[in-house]
Amino acid sequence: MEREKSHSLFFSLSPLFYLILTILFFRFVWVVTYPHPAALFVSGVISFLQRRNRKFVFLKSSFRKNFVSVLPAMEILFFVGMLIASWAYSGVLSTMIQIGILFLQPDYFLPSLAIVSAIAAMVSGSSWTTAGTLGVALMGVAEVISFPQTMAAGAIVSGCYFGDKLSPLSDTTNLASSLTHVPIWKHIRHMLKTTCISFGIALLGYYFLNLYIWDSTQTTKITLQSESFGDISLSGVSWFKLIPVVLVFGSSLFRMHIRLSLLLGIISSIVLNLTEFGFPWEIGKTLVYGFESRSGNEVFDRFLNGGGVVAILPTEILILAAVWFGAVVEGYGYLNEILIQIKIWAKDRWDILLSTMGTSFLLNLVTADQYLSLVIPARAFRSLAEEKGIPEKDISRSLEDSGTITSPLIPWNSCGAFMSTSLGVSVFSFFPFVFFNLIHVLLALSLLFVAKNKSKSS
Incomplete structure (x- = not known):
């Protein structure tokens, strides 16, 4: 044109x-x-000013093409909204937060977030799957220990895209490779040097930023709040509630489409409720409108509240x-x-x-x-x-x-x-x-x- x-x-x-x-x-x-x-x-x-220069058919054609290209992303967003709500409802998120509190130490919190997210994204081949599942739980850990949410989100996104970029399972990595007729492993090896240098510098930056944050807040260790989670120990963790997490990331290893992986995570978390509480009639409402936590702890409730289809609508409109x-x-x-x-x-x-x-x-x-x-x-x-x-x-x-x-x-x-x-x-x-x-x-x-x-x- x-x-x-x-x-x-x-x-x-x-x-x-x-x-x-x-x-x-x-x-x-x-x-x-x-x-x-x-x-x-x-x-x-722009449409008003250019109304005489172009026929509406060009605009319509461009909109249709762009809409078709983002439609899969819009569909996945709905699945992620329901996944977050179902995991909050079934206790999957709270279990992941407990484990995060046990293993993620504040002195290395930001670098740890980046590394854990990178490993998960490399295994799953998807930055979206990692951010919509593990990333949500890691943000919960940051919320509980009063760590700045903006910094935690930045570290998680960094890790997600580092792992996604170097994963042979990644759709974008495979797309760039196929578009240029470069074998996938040759493409990854060519990216490896500069990508690892960038990630190494980023980890150093997170380490020094972490030192500054902890020094400025005079926080030396995570204080476990019994009113939020009770006594946290390895023996007290409900490990069976990690089954949906294993299914989501495990299915990614078998190149299952992200929609099916997320759907598997939703269904498995609902099954957990069936075995623990009987049939949860309110699960349908939770999937649509989001989860409402009533634990009595303000920090914990503020994090777990939300999810669902309705919470995704502003993003879809954007x-x-x-x-x-x-x-x-x-x-x-x-x-x-x-x-x-x-x-x-x-x-x-x-x-x-x-x-x-x-x-x-x-x-x-x-x-x-x-x-x-x-x-x-x-x-x-x-x-x-x-x-x-x-x-x-x-x-x-x-x-x-x-x-x-x-x-x-x-x-x-x-x-x-x-x-x-x-x-x-x-x-x-x-x-x-x-x-x-x-x-x-x-x-x-x-x-x-x-x-x-x-x-x-x-």
């Missing part, structure tokens, strides 16, 4: 500038923390608003012009790799879907990469370095919305503490710029 008249790159990017400015205005002037209104407002204004904005940007030709301008600018191999990363990040901003942020750049720059003799593994790594890594850092992206909903912390709040993702993007860009400068000087 080429526009009749060519415009500058700045003009083509103007919808994104307007969106960011409107979000900031709504946030700091009207104290509207959600980006839904900003996305809808900017989309409406994704739809982002899809509409992406349809406007694509349907009215802005996105096509941006890609044309980038192709004109890319002269050598380093420009192409930078363009691949930049386009992936741009598509995360515009389409709200990390899969499109991998697919479109791979197709757009494949021929240019072949002409310049760029190894396919460099393209596949660049796709992951930007498309996969930046997706949870954008509030209206399906990944950012999912992480925010699952962990109960807004993207704006945990953004500064997602050390791995931020460090890795900076490291990847720095290496490309250094290589580009060296090639110019030689």
